Amino acid sequence: MRRRVVVTGIGCVTPIGNTITELKSSLYSGRVGVGKLTLFDASHFPVQIAAEVRDWDLSRVGEDPRRWQHCPRQTSFAIGAGLQAARQAGIRESRIDSQRFGVYLGCGEPFEDFRAFTTSIHDSLECCEHESDSFMQHALQLFDPDTEREFEPDMPAIHLGGLLDAQGPILNCISACVSSTQAIGEAARMIRQDEVDVMLCGGAHSTIHPFGVTGFQRLSALSTRNDNPSAAVRPFDADRDGFVIGEGAAAFIIEELEHALRRGADILGELTGYGSAQDAFRVTDSHPEGRGTATAMQRALASARLNPQDIDYINAHGTGTILNDRIETLAIKHAFGQDAFRIPVSSTKSMLGHATTACGAIELAVCLLSLQSGVIPPTVNHERPDPQCDLDYVPRNAREVACRHVMTNNIGFGGQNAALIVSRYDEPARASQRSRLAA
Amino acid sequence: MLQLPFSDAGNQRRIVVTGIGVVSACGRTPATFWKSLTHPLTQSSLAAEEQSIPSGAADFSGRIDDFCELPTAIRKSIQKALKLMNRETQMGVAAGQQALLDSGLLQDFDPERIGVCFGAENASVKPEDFLSGVQACSDSNGSFDVERWGEEGIPEVAPLWLLKCLPNMPACHLAILNDLRGPNNTITQRDVAANMAIAEACRAIKDDDADAMLVGATGTTLSAFNLMHARLEDEVFDGTGDAVCRPFDKRRNGSGPGEGAGVVVLEDARAALRRGAHIYGEILGTASTARIGHDGAAACGQALSSAMQQLMTRAGLRPDSLGHIHAHGLGTLKSDIAEARAICQVLGEAVRTVPVVAVRSQLSNAGAGMGALQLIASLLALRNGHLFPVLNFSEPDPECPVEPVTSCDAVAGNSFLNLSMFGRGLASCVAVGTFRE
Numbered sequence: 001m002r003r004r005v006v007v008t009g010i011g012c013v014t015p016i017g018n019t020i021t022e023l024k025s026s027l028y029s030g031r032v033g034v035g036k037l038t039l040f041d042a043s044h045f046p047v048q049i050a051a052e053v054r055d056w057d058l059s060r061v062g063e064d065p066r067r068w069q070h071c072p073r074q075t076s077f078a079i080g081a082g083l084q085a086a087r088q089a090g091i092r093e094s095r096i097d098s099q100r101f102g103v104y105l106g107c108g109e110p111f112e113d114f115r116a117f118t119t120s121i122h123d124s125l126e127c128c129e130h131e132s133d134s135f136m137q138h139a140l141q142l143f144d145p146d147t148e149r150e151f152e153p154d155m156p157a158i159h160l161g162g163l164l165d166a167q168g169p170i171l172n173c174i175s176a177c178v179s180s181t182q183a184i185g186e187a188a189r190m191i192r193q194d195e196v197d198v199m200l201c202g203g204a205h206s207t208i209h210p211f212g213v214t215g216f217q218r219l220s221a222l223s224t225r226n227d228n229p230s231a232a233v234r235p236f237d238a239d240r241d242g243f244v245i246g247e248g249a250a251a252f253i254i255e256e257l258e259h260a261l262r263r264g265a266d267i268l269g270e271l272t273g274y275g276s277a278q279d280a281f282r283v284t285d286s287h288p289e290g291r292g293t294a295t296a297m298q299r300a301l302a303s304a305r306l307n308p309q310d311i312d313y314i315n316a317h318g319t320g321t322i323l324n325d326r327i328e329t330l331a332i333k334h335a336f337g338q339d340a341f342r343i344p345v346s347s348t349k350s351m352l353g354h355a356t357t358a359c360g361a362i363e364l365a366v367c368l369l370s371l372q373s374g375v376i377p378p379t380v381n382h383e384r385p386d387p388q389c390d391l392d393y394v395p396r397n398a399r400e401v402a403c404r405h406v407m408t409n410n411i412g413f414g415g416q417n418a419a420l421i422v423s424r425y426d427e428p429a430r431a432s433q434r435s436r437l438a439a
Numbered sequence: 440m441l442q443l444p445f446s447d448a449g450n451q452r453r454i455v456v457t458g459i460g461v462v463s464a465c466g467r468t469p470a471t472f473w474k475s476l477t478h479p480l481t482q483s484s485l486a487a488e489e490q491s492i493p494s495g496a497a498d499f500s501g502r503i504d505d506f507c508e509l510p511t512a513i514r515k516s517i518q519k520a521l522k523l524m525n526r527e528t529q530m531g532v533a534a535g536q537q538a539l540l541d542s543g544l545l546q547d548f549d550p551e552r553i554g555v556c557f558g559a560e561n562a563s564v565k566p567e568d569f570l571s572g573v574q575a576c577s578d579s580n581g582s583f584d585v586e587r588w589g590e591e592g593i594p595e596v597a598p599l600w601l602l603k604c605l606p607n608m609p610a611c612h613l614a615i616l617n618d619l620r621g622p623n624n625t626i627t628q629r630d631v632a633a634n635m636a637i638a639e640a641c642r643a644i645k646d647d648d649a650d651a652m653l654v655g656a657t658g659t660t661l662s663a664f665n666l667m668h669a670r671l672e673d674e675v676f677d678g679t680g681d682a683v684c685r686p687f688d689k690r691r692n693g694s695g696p697g698e699g700a701g702v703v704v705l706e707d708a709r710a711a712l713r714r715g716a717h718i719y720g721e722i723l724g725t726a727s728t729a730r731i732g733h734d735g736a737a738a739c740g741q742a743l744s745s746a747m748q749q750l751m752t753r754a755g756l757r758p759d760s761l762g763h764i765h766a767h768g769l770g771t772l773k774s775d776i777a778e779a780r781a782i783c784q785v786l787g788e789a790v791r792t793v794p795v796v797a798v799r800s801q802l803s804n805a806g807a808g809m810g811a812l813q814l815i816a817s818l819l820a821l822r823n824g825h826l827f828p829v830l831n832f833s834e835p836d837p838e839c840p841v842e843p844v845t846s847c848d849a850v851a852g853n854s855f856l857n858l859s860m861f862g863r864g865l866a867s868c869v870a871v872g873t874f875r876e
Contacts, residue, residue: 045589099728099745109561109606112664115585118592121566121573122583135566135663149671153561153606153627158863162731167745169727170865171628171635174559175607182624189642211564214572214593215601276622276648278614280550283523283602292620295551299648413602414611416623 005188006425008265009091009253011084012365013077013204015051015246016351018060019084024369027377028398032230032351034244039208040114047222049229050208051246051353053077061087070146071155072110074358077249078156078204079163081361086164086200089253094263100196102168104187105157105251106179106203108357111211112151116142156204160251168196174357176412177317178276179203180250181360185274185420188254197259202361204249212245221321233354234381235318235347236325236389243319246353250361269368272405273306273421275299283414285323290331296417297335297409304405304421308339311421312403313376315363316393317411318347319354324411329389332409344401346394350380360410364420367406371424374402452645455874456719457711458542458704459815460507460534460655464697465801467499468507468537473819476801476827477847495661495698501529507537516616523603524612527560530700530808531609531657532616539617542704543716544651554621554649556640557610558632558656560807563664564604571595609657609700621649630674630767631727631859632656633701633810634867638725640705650710655702658806665806666696672862673771675804686768686797686829687775687843689836694770697803701811703818708874719818721874723854724754727867737864740777743767746866747785750856754870758789762852763826765813766841767860768797769804778860779839794849795841796820800830810859814869820851821873 010020015033017023026033037050057065058076061083068076082103086092091101120142124134149155154172161170169190175182180203187201207216216222223242225232234240260267277299279292286293301308317328325347333340348366355362370376375398382395409419461468465475499505503518517532524532535555539545544553572592577583602608607625614623622643626632633656640652660669669675676693684694703719711718726749730738751758767778783790798816805812820826829843854872 041586042589044586046593099749102729109563112564114588117564117566118569118573118576118585118588119583121569122577124566125570125574132566132663136666139663139667143667145671148667152629152668154629154863157628158729158731158865159735161729162733162735162864165733167729167742169635169638169867170729170731171626171632171727173624174561174605174627175610175624176605186624186639186642189646193642193645210588214588214596217593218596218598219601220598276554276624277551278555278611278620278623280614280618280620283520283608283611283615284599295620412607413605414607415615416607416611 003192003194004257005191005254005271006257006260007252007254007268007271007368008260009085009089010268010365010368011081012250012362013053013056013080014248014352014362015053018056020365027348027351027366028375030378030380032380034229034232034353036229037208040210045213047213047217047224048226049232049244051244052208053247071150073206073247074107074110074204075150075156075159078105078107079159081202081249081251082160082200085251085253089265091164091253096198098165098167100168101166101198102196103157103161103166103170103200104183105172105201106183106357107153107156107172108174108179108205109153110151111209113143114210160200164200166200175416176414177356177359178410178412178416178418179357181410181418181420182276184361184364185276185418188271188274191254191256198253198255200251200253202249202251203358205356205358206247207356208245208247216245231381233320233350235320235350235379236386236393237382238384238386240320240322240325242321243349243354246355248355248362249358250365267425269371269422270425272423273300273304275303276418279415281415286327286411290327290334292415292417293328293331293411294334296419297407300407300419300421306405308336310405311343311407312401313370313406314343314345315367315408316345316347317409318349320349326388328411329391332391340391344376344394344399345391346377346379348377360408363408367408367422370403370406371422374400376401453708454641454644454705454722455708455711456703456818457706457716458538458544459719459818460537460541460702461812461815462496462499462530462534463699463802463812464496467496467505469819476816496530499530501526506533507540509536513616520612523599524608525562525603527562527657527659528608528612531557531655532612534655534700534702535613535653538653538702538704544704545617550618550620552621552650553619554643555610555614555619555623555653556636557625558636558807558810559606559609559625559627560658560665561627562604562606563662566663568600569596613653619653629807630809630861631865631867632807634725634857634859634869635727637722637869641722641725644705644707651704651706653702654705655700656808656811657700658808659698660696660804660806661698669696669804683831684770684800684803685831686766686770686800687779687836687839687841688832689834691770691772691775694799695803697805699802699805699808699812701808701815718874720821720871723870723872724750725869726750726753729865731864737862739860739862739864739866740781742864743778743858743860743866744781744784746868747781747856750868750870756854756870758786761793762854763794763796765817765855765857766795766797767858768799770799776838779841783840790841794826794844796826796844797829810857814857817855817857824851825849826851
């Protein structure tokens with residue numbers, strides 16, 4: 001029999017809420033997390049705005065921040081979100097089989113200390129030539145070894161594996177902005193194929209860093225509305241001019257349905273669909289028809305054994321760049337046909353900014369909230385419709401919609417695409433009977 | 440037609456290897472790689488002089504002629520894309536193209552049914568990409584002002600720099616060059632990534648999400664930050680060693696930095712048989728585990744023995760039926776003891792008869808690429824029927840009770856385990872066997 005995968009814990013650290021309750025309240029009131037960039041002095045940068053996580057440290061989940069002082073921001077976010085999810089799911093209290101418990105995250109590249117890096121290059125310059133041995137000598141003096149050890153994308157997964165005693169597979173993937181979406185989809189596949197029973201999955205990232213701003217600015221991907229940060233991210237709006245760099249994490253405990261029922265866990269939703277697809281077009285931009293994007297959504301529908309008319313809400317990738325929003329709209333129409341015009345589609349990046357590799361996980365948390373509350377978050381700043389973006393983008397205000405199946409869609413550099421579907425879990429009679437038995 | 444990634448119908452699918460490709464310090468084709476492994480030196484010079492490791496894949500210049508024989512259109516596309524690829528990506532793409540050519544898969548195929556899964560290093564920032572920017576922020580008397588970066592440094596960085604250094608680029612370039620539209624992912628789990636990529640690709644095929652997957656890994660410990668991080672993790676020499684890698688030898692003191700990529704084509708066995716493909720071997724199973732304490736303390740040996748035990752069960756292998764073991768063989772004092780004890784614990788008495796190889800003695804530490812290079816070396820051994828020596832092994836260490844191969848005479852057998860470990864408490868392994876219908 002097909003093994004079903006359900007969500008039993010959620011955690012998040014985001015620019016508009018450092019718990020799932022805070023996130024929910026911000027989303028439905030349309031609170032924007034974009035503001036002046038404060039994590040480094042960006043006063044001479046072309047882009048001076050970002051969606052930063054505020055008022056966060058690991059003491060909020062009972063960890064001693066001193067233990068994690070050498071870690072990059074994303075590790076702190078991942079541990080925060082991961083421990084929140086594990087607590088909600090009651091992982092430590094339940095005697096789960098550690099060997100059947102793994103971690104799969106989509107955490108991005110942590111960036112090196114910018115001043116130390118550029119200074120090392122400068123100090124190693126000889127006759128205008130870069131000399132690698134000399135760079136190494138300078139770098140070894142300027143970089144802190146304890147910090148460097150933590151600057152690898154797999155460290156959050158490794159730390160969470162240790163903290164939660166997960167002895168199954170522990171891994172991290174990077175597939176640009178679909179990393180955490182694929183980490184969750186692949187983690188579910190591992191449960192479905194009976195390799196494990198429980199996975200902690202999700203992602204974390206922060207590119208609010210001189211390297212991040214440099215890279216995205218050179219790709220002309222960023223909004224330069226420095227004077228009006230809260231209006232900067234305008235997904236699907238005619239006046240959109242790019243995305244705003246964000247940061248954060250979301251994590252989930254997902255497990256095999258019977259396993260969750262046996263231990264009497266609260267079931268927050270069922271992970272029913274996953275699709276991954278490649279545009280196979282260009283590294284630099286998406287296929288003009290959104291070929292891979294549409295295919296990923298179709299594969300997610302097929303794997304969930306659902307039809308377009310079954311979907312009640314789509315959380316779009318919706319970065320707010322000219323091209324992404326147009327192509328994603330085309331792809332939704334291609335995947336959903338006439339239903340595309342009926343289904344509400346919103347981009348919560350309008351409030352959260354773009355958390356790059358972590359965005360898929362955070363947006364899945366948004367979807368699970370909609371399943372539970374029957375409310376769809378809005379696309380804020382959507383004021384002047386773009387004729388080429390002609391779907392229902394839930395402008396400005398949250399909307400009540402009873403949701404049974406919702407999809408989140410992500411698109412990444414390199415032609416990467418992935419989509420997930422979560423569904424309301426309602427076999428209440430059976431579920432309560434099982435939990436009574438377990439008790 | 441849409442397929443069902445989560446369907447359970449495909450769980451019985453058998454998965455075989457139908458193509459291989461390699462870029463390494465010991466050759467940049469499977470043929471030269473094998474020749475180099477099996478003819479490392481004449482026996483007399485082997486005895487007289489220990490082998491130090493070449494510092495990289497010197498034969499691979501990254502120019503278009505170093506890619507394999509290619510259809511004109513793909514050759515042109517690679518030529519155009521080269522400036523967007525860092526060296527790890529170039530090696531991964533070259534190995535991937537070899538594997539595709541070798542498999543004959545692209546003669547007649549459905550692009551939606553072939554995916555890519557890679558293991559890769561965190562693509563750290565390369566100093567040379569920021570050189571012009573740093574120079575622009577320096578004044579005539581040579582002082583550098585980082586505060587000028589925002590205005591004067593940023594415009595000097597290549598517009599596509601960020602795309603060049605993303606770790607998912609090998610998998611993306613291969614998909615784009617060859618129109619592979621199936622699932623596409625990149626696992627960034629350092630030394631244990633390659634076997635994990637094999638496992639993930641097998642899951643996609645078993646789920647009927649793809650009929651074939653191009654799977655590989657590429658890595659380096661030669662570039663500045665990779666080298667620094669590898670040194671901090673005790674993965675490579677600290678610079679004071681003699682750059683001779685001696686896995687399981689009593690005098691071992693680590694391994695030097697290196698680089699390389701290996702790629703295989705994995706395919707549903709029925710599809711491979713239908714098109715008459717050459718089959719190198721069958722993936723019999725995969726496993727990965729972790730042993731990390733609450734305080735971060737790692738127990739790699741325990742992780743490895745647990746992964747191996749799971750793998751033997753999943754693959755239906757008995758210790759005495761095992762052909763050989765391809766060890767991680769890091770060549771450090773601690774890691775080799777942990778690995779040898781894990782092998783000994785799982786194999787029991789059979790440890791005396793199952794030969795162990797470690798291609799790291801030839802290649803040094805190619806980072807995330809290592810697991811894939813090991814796999815390809817052992818697949819070639821299965822095909823040729825015999826193994827290749829662990830170089831520089833002459834003084835057994837009683838703490839490492841395994842049987843390293845010292846000549847080309849040892850029989851490869853019909854199956855092998857490919858082992859990888861990472862010092863943070865992780866292990867991954869893959870079992871491969873000769874394919875029998």
